[in-house]
Amino acid sequence: MASDSATVGQALDGAAATLSDAGIPEARHEALRIWADLNRQSPAEVLLKRDRVANEVDAQRFFRAVGHRAAGQPLAYVTGWAGFRRLTLISDSRALIPRPETEGLVDAALELVSTGIAADIGTGTGAIALALRSEGKFDEVLGVDLSSDALELARNNGILTGVPVTWLEGDLVGPLAGRQLDLLVSNPPYLTEAEYDTLDRSVRDYEPGMALVAGEDGQKVLRRLMYEAPAVVRRGGWIAVEVDCRRADDTARVAAAAGWTNVSVRDDLFGRARYVLAQRGSSA
Numbered sequence: 001m002a003s004d005s006a007t008v009g010q011a012l013d014g015a016a017a018t019l020s021d022a023g024i025p026e027a028r029h030e031a032l033r034i035w036a037d038l039n040r041q042s043p044a045e046v047l048l049k050r051d052r053v054a055n056e057v058d059a060q061r062f063f064r065a066v067g068h069r070a071a072g073q074p075l076a077y078v079t080g081w082a083g084f085r086r087l088t089l090i091s092d093s094r095a096l097i098p099r100p101e102t103e104g105l106v107d108a109a110l111e112l113v114s115t116g117i118a119a120d121i122g123t124g125t126g127a128i129a130l131a132l133r134s135e136g137k138f139d140e141v142l143g144v145d146l147s148s149d150a151l152e153l154a155r156n157n158g159i160l161t162g163v164p165v166t167w168l169e170g171d172l173v174g175p176l177a178g179r180q181l182d183l184l185v186s187n188p189p190y191l192t193e194a195e196y197d198t199l200d201r202s203v204r205d206y207e208p209g210m211a212l213v214a215g216e217d218g219q220k221v222l223r224r225l226m227y228e229a230p231a232v233v234r235r236g237g238w239i240a241v242e243v244d245c246r247r248a249d250d251t252a253r254v255a256a257a258a259g260w261t262n263v264s265v266r267d268d269l270f271g272r273a274r275y276v277l278a279q280r281g282s283s284a
């Protein structure tokens with residue numbers, strides 16, 4: 001713990017030692033990130049001012065956050081911020097922390113369609129919907145989630161970023177009844193119950209279970225999406241979903257069985273089969 005006259009640098013050293021003792025691999029880097037994010041400064045700014053005496057309130061808040069991180073809380077929840085593509089979003093336990101592989105889903109979707117109307121089903125922090133709206137040329141983007149907590153966070157992120165998205169609470173495509181989308185994107189829950197049980201505690205203890213688990217075979221939500229989405233996607237429109245790489249081919253088969261055409265599986269940036277893309281033909 002920093003004394004009354006500890007400098008920022010000394011606070012960072014103390015925090016790095018605490019995090020390292022707790023088994024956090026990049027302890028020094030994380031200590032710097034926590035101080036920088038809590039004080040809305042860049043890491044470079046913090047380092048430039050490291051010889052200044054740390055304000056007592058800032059130091060107390062910092063060491064409280066470091067304690068949470070040492071206890072296993074994910075970094076994005078500790079700092080309250082998560083980066084997603086060009087956006088910096090508020091992140092807390094109301095929604096899943098956006099993952100790097102999901103950034104690739106946005107690329108895959110934008111390559112298919114970037115105009116008209118798009119929706120993000122299971123929007124969480126709002127990351128995909130906000131990225132589609134800010135990077136594409138869509139007339140409207142809608143973000144849907146069953147969780148009112150997640151939707152409240154998404155709404156806050158919409159206000160923070162100034163990106164206009166229509167937020168709707170409800171079950172999958174239910175709130176979109178009567179719409180004819182050009183693009184439907186989703187990173188739905190896709191783990192089996194057994195897989196969820198083996199996840200790291202830092203995920204299970206902090207991130208919402210309903211964001212991750214989809215029944216015994218992990219396909220419950222994706223299966224529903226493939227069969228229910230044609231009601232709200234126009235003929236010739238597209239669906240782009242993130243899947244578990246172990247079940248990408250299975251999801252592609254479900255899409256074809258549900259009547260989608262031009263079904264393809266794409267790899268993520270780590271070379272894992274992650275995205276299933278399909279177009280609504282005449283029979284879906």
Ligand SMILES: C[S@@+](CC[C@H](N)C(=O)[O-])C[C@H]1O[C@@H](n2cnc3c(N)ncnc32)[C@H](O)[C@@H]1O
Pocket residue numbers: 095096097098099102121122123124125126127128144145146147150170171172187188189190210211212221
């Ligand atoms: C894997 S998280 C994805 C969050 C965000 N889109 C992202 O990529 O970071 C899945 C999201 O789907 C939501 N969800 C789960 N079941 C749903 C359902 N039946 N209808 C709508 N949203 C659902 C969860 O609340 C969660 O926010």
